[in-house]
Amino acid sequence: MGRSLTRKIIESHYVSGSMVPGEEVFIKVDQTLTHDINAVMTYLAFEAIGIDRIRTECSVSYLDHNLLYVDFKTPDDHIYLQSAAKKFGVHVSRPGNGICHTVHVARFGAPGKISMGGDSHTPHGGSIGMLCIGVGGMDVATAMTGVPMRLKMPRVINVHLTGELKPGVNAKEVILEMLRRVTIKGGLGNVYEYTGPGAAKLEVPQRATITNMGAELGATTSIFPADKQVHKFLKAQGREEAYRELLPDEDAEYDDRIEINLSELEPLVSCPHQPDNVIPLKDVERKPVQQVFIGSCTNTSYADVAKAALVFKGHHVNENVSCTCGIASKQTYKELLRDGYISMLLDAGVRMLEISCGPCCAIGQTPPTEGIAVRTSNRNFKGRAGNPNAKIYLVSPESAAATAIKGTFASAEEIMGDEITKLAEIHEPEVYEADDSMIIKPLEPEEAQKVEIVRGPNIKFLPVPDEPQQYLKVPVSLKGGDNISTDDITPASAEFSSMRSNIPLMSQYCYHRYAPDFAAHAKELGKSIIIGGENYGQGSSREHAAINPMYLGVKCVIAKSIARIHKGNLVNHGIIPMLFADPADYDKIDQDDELEIENLLDQIPTRTVTVTDTTKGFSFQVNLDLSDNEVEVVLCGGQLRYLKKQLAEMDADK
Numbered sequence: 001m002g003r004s005l006t007r008k009i010i011e012s013h014y015v016s017g018s019m020v021p022g023e024e025v026f027i028k029v030d031q032t033l034t035h036d037i038n039a040v041m042t043y044l045a046f047e048a049i050g051i052d053r054i055r056t057e058c059s060v061s062y063l064d065h066n067l068l069y070v071d072f073k074t075p076d077d078h079i080y081l082q083s084a085a086k087k088f089g090v091h092v093s094r095p096g097n098g099i100c101h102t103v104h105v106a107r108f109g110a111p112g113k114i115s116m117g118g119d120s121h122t123p124h125g126g127s128i129g130m131l132c133i134g135v136g137g138m139d140v141a142t143a144m145t146g147v148p149m150r151l152k153m154p155r156v157i158n159v160h161l162t163g164e165l166k167p168g169v170n171a172k173e174v175i176l177e178m179l180r181r182v183t184i185k186g187g188l189g190n191v192y193e194y195t196g197p198g199a200a201k202l203e204v205p206q207r208a209t210i211t212n213m214g215a216e217l218g219a220t221t222s223i224f225p226a227d228k229q230v231h232k233f234l235k236a237q238g239r240e241e242a243y244r245e246l247l248p249d250e251d252a253e254y255d256d257r258i259e260i261n262l263s264e265l266e267p268l269v270s271c272p273h274q275p276d277n278v279i280p281l282k283d284v285e286r287k288p289v290q291q292v293f294i295g296s297c298t299n300t301s302y303a304d305v306a307k308a309a310l311v312f313k314g315h316h317v318n319e320n321v322s323c324t325c326g327i328a329s330k331q332t333y334k335e336l337l338r339d340g341y342i343s344m345l346l347d348a349g350v351r352m353l354e355i356s357c358g359p360c361c362a363i364g365q366t367p368p369t370e371g372i373a374v375r376t377s378n379r380n381f382k383g384r385a386g387n388p389n390a391k392i393y394l395v396s397p398e399s400a401a402a403t404a405i406k407g408t409f410a411s412a413e414e415i416m417g418d419e420i421t422k423l424a425e426i427h428e429p430e431v432y433e434a435d436d437s438m439i440i441k442p443l444e445p446e447e448a449q450k451v452e453i454v455r456g457p458n459i460k461f462l463p464v465p466d467e468p469q470q471y472l473k474v475p476v477s478l479k480g481g482d483n484i485s486t487d488d489i490t491p492a493s494a495e496f497s498s499m500r501s502n503i504p505l506m507s508q509y510c511y512h513r514y515a516p517d518f519a520a521h522a523k524e525l526g527k528s529i530i531i532g533g534e535n536y537g538q539g540s541s542r543e544h545a546a547i548n549p550m551y552l553g554v555k556c557v558i559a560k561s562i563a564r565i566h567k568g569n570l571v572n573h574g575i576i577p578m579l580f581a582d583p584a585d586y587d588k589i590d591q592d593d594e595l596e597i598e599n600l601l602d603q604i605p606t607r608t609v610t611v612t613d614t615t616k617g618f619s620f621q622v623n624l625d626l627s628d629n630e631v632e633v634v635l636c637g638g639q640l641r642y643l644k645k646q647l648a649e650m651d652a653d654k
């Protein structure tokens with residue numbers, strides 16, 4: 001049988017391990033990316049590792065998420081990140097250049113490469129036939145050292161697309177349909193590889209909407225072939241030399257197959273408070289909408305925004321709606337400006353925002369009390385927009401524009417009628433204006449050595465966890481439900497995001513919106529265990545959702561299931577991720593119960609640990625879904641200690 005595209009790329013980067021799905025494989029990583037609200041910890045870790053220059057082909061530090069300088073903290077972070085990048089040989093994409101994933105695909109990505117990014121939507125790059133994996137910041141620091149990276153060999157699922165999207169139906173509908181079918185945890189351990197005549201018709205930014213939001217499936221990543229569409233895109237970017245055709249074999253073997261006929265898709269909407277709560281847009285209750293946001297890396301390509309602008313043509317934003325638009329890159333913004341679409345948006349009363357993530361991660365445009373916000377971004381968790389009593393609905397840019405006009409949910413067809421066919425005429429530009437003047441290139445090594453890293457007063461140390469002990473007897477500091485997201489654990493907003501360089505401060509807000517007393521309670525207990533339900537730690541890759549609890553003394557998380565990136569972050573930061581062997585035991589444990597584990601260090605390598613609830617007087621078993629390498633990291637007390645040991649051994653062998 002032939003090979004899938006995913007398998008071909010992993011084979012070409014193989015270093016060691018097993019390529020059997022579910023087993024551990026070590027691969028060489030070509031590129032990394034970081035962004036400002038997670039990256040300070042990554043570069044502090046890289047400093048602590050003690051290497052003087054990155055050992056990847058290309059690493060880029062994007063300053064793109066939090067551009068609202070509400071106080072000194074974020075500008076200090078940006079200056080730190082810029083100086084650290086200069087010192088270590090990293091490119092910097094300056095504030096205003098664009099959102100990391102959009103810029104990376106356009107200016108750095110190349111088919112066949114492997115990239116790891118400190119952001120869960122790194123799979124965006126799968127749109128050009130790259131294998132792009134979202135990981136925690138410590139993993140990015142590790143990848144920058146050039147050591148082979150561990151990966152659980154994925155199952156590869158073929159998503160075979162036929163037909164063609166109708167006007168008014170966006171690539172967003174493809175990924176919403178996937179979410180409806182697969183659910184937010186159904187993709188765990190999978191790569192979704194899109195093929196077929198329908199896939200061949202999708203332009204690269206349409207593919208990016210699908211691979212980007214594939215993160216919401218819990219998948220390792222998603223990927224499209226590097227075909228004529230990718231050639232056209234890279235040529236339009238003036239980067240034809242980066243192109244090489246890369247396709248799955250015609251008889252490629254897959255672990256499963258999903259069929260979607262694009263012609264049958266209708267406008268869809270993801271309802272609060274999970275991305276997989278998807279229904280047809282026509283079936284959603286027509287409640288008044290207070291905010292519409294057309295923005296984020298997911299859905300603001302040239303064609304996306306131009307189509308939204310055409311829906312607005314001759315109409316105005318409803319007087320009860322605040323409609324904002326945040327375009328993902330300076331390049332796209334200029335193309336839209338040139339072709340008159342920005343004017344059309346302004347004429348319709350749309351408020352143009354800065355080129356940044358902004359509202360997508362709760363930096364501005366918080367919805368009103370009990371408000372309804374309709375967004376083109378990728379997450380609708382409770383509180384994601386900064387107000388836990390608001391409701392977020394996710395739609396395409398065409399549907400968002402129609403909703404802004406009507407003041408309640410509407411499709412583009414309801415606004416445009418027969419004119420909707422005009423949307424089919426809009427495509428990506430044949431040539432993009434390539435201007436890399438907002439990218440700072442790395443210095444030569446001799447010059448880089450002279451650079452002083454600049455640290456503002458908010459930039460504190462990177463906490464290093466203790467090594468685990470044989471005996472643990474600690475209370476349960478929190479019992480959470482299903483689908484706790486990293487937003488629940490570490491809230492986002494302009495204010496909170498600027499605290500992420502200061503763990504002693506940020507940890508005071510751990511679980512702030514979900515369980516406001518948690519931080520004080522955990523600190524008072526000294527050491528504790530968290531109990532979680534299904535899909536614990538879903539959502540953003542932010543490793544602060546592991547670092548903050550670790551700093552507050554959390555030693556283990558015992559849950560029914562744990563999301564992939566978060567599990568890696570827990571391992572890296574010295575919290576042992578454990579899974580109930582019998583999920584029914586979850587119901588027997590209450591907050592503040594005391595849990596006892598004997599011979600923990602001996603039990604960890606067996607992957608089965610016996611825990612006794614001494615308050616209730618019963619014992620239960622937990623499983624550790626850890627690879628051999630992860631077991632070593634756990635026993636070392638986290639990735640930083642492990643990596644230093646590994647690098648010292650490598651140096652001793654030279």
Ligand code: F3S
Pocket residue numbers: 065099100101119121296297298356357360361377378
């Ligand atoms: Fe930024 Fe939201 Fe994308 S936070 S990277 S626009 S998912």
